[in-house]
Amino acid sequence: MSSHDLNGPLPHEPERATLEGRNKILGFWLFLGAETVLFGTLFSSYLALRHNTGDGPTPNELFQLPTVFLATMILLTSSLMSVFAVQSLHQKKVKPMIGWLLITILLGLGFLGLEIYEFTEYIHEGHQMPTSAFSSSFYTLVGFHGAHVAFGVLWIGLIILQIMKKGLTVVTAPKVYVSAIYWHFIDVVWVFIFTVVYLMGKVG
Amino acid sequence: MSSNHHSSHDETTTRHRVEGPKKHIVTFVLSLVLTLIAFAAVASGEINTAFTYIILVGMAVVQVFVQLSFWMHMKDKGHLFPTIGIIFGIIVVFTMVIMAEYWVWW
Numbered sequence: 001m002s003s004h005d006l007n008g009p010l011p012h013e014p015e016r017a018t019l020e021g022r023n024k025i026l027g028f029w030l031f032l033g034a035e036t037v038l039f040g041t042l043f044s045s046y047l048a049l050r051h052n053t054g055d056g057p058t059p060n061e062l063f064q065l066p067t068v069f070l071a072t073m074i075l076l077t078s079s080l081m082s083v084f085a086v087q088s089l090h091q092k093k094v095k096p097m098i099g100w101l102l103i104t105i106l107l108g109l110g111f112l113g114l115e116i117y118e119f120t121e122y123i124h125e126g127h128q129m130p131t132s133a134f135s136s137s138f139y140t141l142v143g144f145h146g147a148h149v150a151f152g153v154l155w156i157g158l159i160i161l162q163i164m165k166k167g168l169t170v171v172t173a174p175k176v177y178v179s180a181i182y183w184h185f186i187d188v189v190w191v192f193i194f195t196v197v198y199l200m201g202k203v204g
Numbered sequence: 205m206s207s208n209h210h211s212s213h214d215e216t217t218t219r220h221r222v223e224g225p226k227k228h229i230v231t232f233v234l235s236l237v238l239t240l241i242a243f244a245a246v247a248s249g250e251i252n253t254a255f256t257y258i259i260l261v262g263m264a265v266v267q268v269f270v271q272l273s274f275w276m277h278m279k280d281k282g283h284l285f286p287t288i289g290i291i292f293g294i295i296v297v298f299t300m301v302i303m304a305e306y307w308v309w310w
Contacts, residue, residue: 029285029286029289032286032290032293033289033293036290036293036294037293040293040296040297040300041300043301044300044301044303044304045304047305048304048305048308048309069239069243072239073236073239076232076235076236079271079275080229080231080232083228083274084228087223087228181277185276187275188268188272188276191239191264192264194242195242195260195263195264196264199242199245199246199260202246203246203253203256203257203260204253
C-alpha cells in the first residue's frame with residue numbers, strides 16, 4: 001500500500017490498485033469456483049429426484065410461471081443495478097454508487113419477499129420439505145439460492161454502511177467490486193434455476 | 205493500466221477511458237430477450253418437449269455466457285485464472301448432471 005495511501009487521490013480502478021485488492025478478487029473467484037460445484041451437486045440431485053413426487057403435487061401442478069417471471073425480472077434488474085454501482089466506482093462517484101447499491105439490495109429484498117410468498121403458497125398446497133424426494137431437493141436447491149440472496153443483501157448493506165463511514169478507498173473499493181461479482185453470480189445461478197427447475201418442470 | 209500514474213487528474217481520466225453503460229444495457233436487453241424466448245417457448249405449449257428442452261438449455265447457456273463476459277468482467281484482460289476456474293466448474297457440473305440424469309436410475 002506504499003504507493004497508494006488511504007488519504008491520497010483514488011487511483012484508476014481502485015479495486016486493483018493494491019496487491020491486497022487483487023488477491024481479494026482472485027480469492028473470490030476461487031470461492032465462486034467452489035460455489036459452482038456446490039450448486040452443481042444440488043442441481044444434479046434435483047435432476048435425479050424431480051420425478052419422484054410420491055403423493056405430493058407435481059412440478060407442473062405447482063409452479064406458476066407469472067410469479068417466476070416476475071422474480072426473474074427483479075433479479076435481472078438488480079444485477080444491472082450492481083454493474084452500474086461498479087461503473088460509478090470506476091468514475092469515483094461515491095453517492096451514485098451508494099444509490100445503485102441501495103436499489104440492488106431493495107430489489108434483492110423484493111425477490112426474497114416473492115420467494116417467501118411462493119414457498120408459503122406451496123406449503124398450503126401440500127408441498128412441504130418432507131413431502132417427497134422432489135420437494136426435498138426442490139427446497140434444498142431453491143432455498144439455498146434464496147439464502148445466498150439473503151446473505152448478499154446483508155453483506156452489501158454492511159458495505160454501504162462502511163463506505164458511508166470510511167469513504168471510498170483502496171481498502172473499501174475491492175469490497176464493492178467483489179460483492180457485485182457475487183451478486184451477478186447469484187443471478188447466473190438463478191438463470192439455471194428458472195430454466196431447469198421451473199420451465200423444465202412445466203414442460204415435464 | 206501500464207500507463208504511468210503520475211499524470212494529472214484530467215489526463216488520467218482521458219487516458220483511462222471510463223466505459224459507458226452501453227454494453228451493460230445491451231447485456232440486460234439481451235438477457236431479457238433470451239428469458240422471454242425461454243418463457244414463451246414453455247407458455248405457448250405448442251412446441252414438442254424435446255425441442256423445448258433444446259431451446260431452454262440454449263437460451264440459458266447464451267445468457268450465462270453473456271453475463272459472465274460483461275457483467276462479471278471476464279471479457280476484460282487479466283481474467284485467465286477466473287476463466288480456468290469457471291471451465292473447471294463447468295466440467296464438474298456437467299459430469300454430475302450427466303451422472304444424475306442417466307446413471308442414477310439405471
